[in-house]
Amino acid sequence: MPGIVGIISSNVDNELLEQMISSLRHEKWYKVDKYLDSFFGIARVHLGIFNPEPQPIFNEDKSLCIFMDGKIYGYDDEMNELKSEGYKFSVGNDPEFCLHIYEYYGIDFVKKINGDFVIAICDLKEEKLLLANDRYGLRPHYYAINNGKLLFTPEVKAILLDKNFKKELNDETVADFFAFGEILGNKTFLKGIEVLPPASILTYDRGIISIKQYWDFNYEPDYSKTEDEFVDELVETFKKAVAIRMKDNYRYGVALSGGLDSRSVVAAIEKDKRKDVFAFTFGPLDCNEVKIAKNVADIAGMKHKIIEITPELIIDNAENEILYSDGMDYIGVSFIPPVCRVVKDNNNIDVVFDGFAFDLTLGGSYLTDEIVNTKNKDELLKILYAKQRFFSEIELNKLFIVDYYNKIRHYPLNSFEKEFKVVKETHPGNCCDYLFLQNHVRRWTIGGQILERFCIEDSVPTYDNNLIDVILKIPPELRLNHCIYRKFLKKLSPELASFIYDKNMIRADAPLILWKAGAIYQRIGNKLKRQIWKLSKGKIFIPGKRTYVEFNDWLRTNENWKIFFKDLLLDKNAMSKTYFNQDYIKTLIREHEKGKKNNAQKILYLASFELFLRLFMNKDF
Structure with missing residues (x-):
């Protein structure tokens, strides 16, 4: 995945940096911005879409510089405030704004920006580095400390180019991968390499590294509000989230499935702008998902393309998928890069919208009546642990050779308990959603976004800060069974809510009893x-x-x-x-x-x- 790659050390190895950059250039047309100083070497490998201007960008006295990967939204008022305080904008793009707002507010600047990003700010006088990401870790970057130097990169494989790095398999990760079908926490398959946690500010100061968390999912359910009041607030906030992401002069697309998440994005686009947004759907030409998506696009008045997925497309691209994901995703999603290349080359799309994780944040897709009504955390732990298992314990015992199974047999439960203990929520429904947002969504669902970004940029209005702030106030009883989600979609677009949902082949606005009957069928x-x-x-x-x-x-x-x-x-x-x-x-x-x-x-x-x-x-x- 394109992003920011760097070496922070008293003796920067430029040859290693060039090798790391080269390992990230999966396409010849990728662009590279690079800068070397006495204590750091940093580069941005990018697609030339978001913030295409050269980086780093410096402040007026050249004491600070910034590299940024990603996009932020809705900061016109804050920029005007900075201008009134005397800050000069020679470029006027996202990274320059972030640099000046950092000068004004210090490290708390990240609390004031809305988007998905990774930012590296270098203090050239003090020889300090600040590495920060968005609230949710939507652009995963990995880091390692090796012989006193800090290495960071959007792909694990770049760190392995350091000949002094000891390459050793992380058995705890192997246990996670097969016990849960995903990796929990911040682990990777290699010991000593971790993903930067979400909402992090990493600082490097003369060999000392610290990481501070500046935000977290804190549910504060507001039981004084009616369901209709929440629906109105959701509709208004989501429309704004989509609108601010369409202000720039990009060519937009939307990955339209047969589900409700991408349909919600389409519904939130202003009707007169839908004709300029290109919808695409992938899958076998005769599958229900494709048929539903085509009908949704027709109802919305959008151009639509179907990209066929064949069994051969999966296996032909299997090795590339493992290379791109550093092995942390599975080859079942290997069709995504070739599909995105077709979209980019044939339909000239720069940015694709995605209904990322809306079914979990708003739809309560992991919630059940049993979970919501659980009386204590010990019981909840047992329920969620059983729900999350992929290979059962009996199956793992059969799968692994005896010595290796005995070595890792306790790792899955230990790993799950460790992540469960992080959860501070009191309501079992909120505990459940927190756990799966910070693990399943952040470490597995995000894989689709990672694979898209190899040739096109993506935008996720479903993870808009203001929208998430509203969702965190919705009681879990209303998120359960897509209860408030269905009413939200009906209010957002009655015509799109009246069409069937691929999971149960029932209208999206149908009563819950029909949804359940459809799912059983x-x-x-x-x-x-x-x-x-x-x-x-x-x-x-x-x-x-x-x-x-x-x-x-x-x-x-x-x-x-x-x-x-x-x-x-x-x-x-x-x-x-x-x-x-x-x-x-x-x-x-x-x-x-x-x-x-x-x-x-x-x-x-x-x-x-x-x-x-x-x-x-x-x-x-």
């Missing part, structure tokens, strides 16, 4: 398809058509997939043999092919780890 249908395949011994196949990827179907019927995964995982020289029991992998494949279980997702994760080992642990970058 979909589950029964999926189970019945698998049973027919099983009982007919593979002779009768009813393809799934609900979503944009059908991994379970593809791994049963697509010969290229069967060959790819068997060759990768059952190879006698597979690096994962050090960790995995290949006989159990054969069992997973056999169970899946016969229709006894749907194991495709797990097999994709196993393949992802094998590729990570080959690409990261068996070679130098």
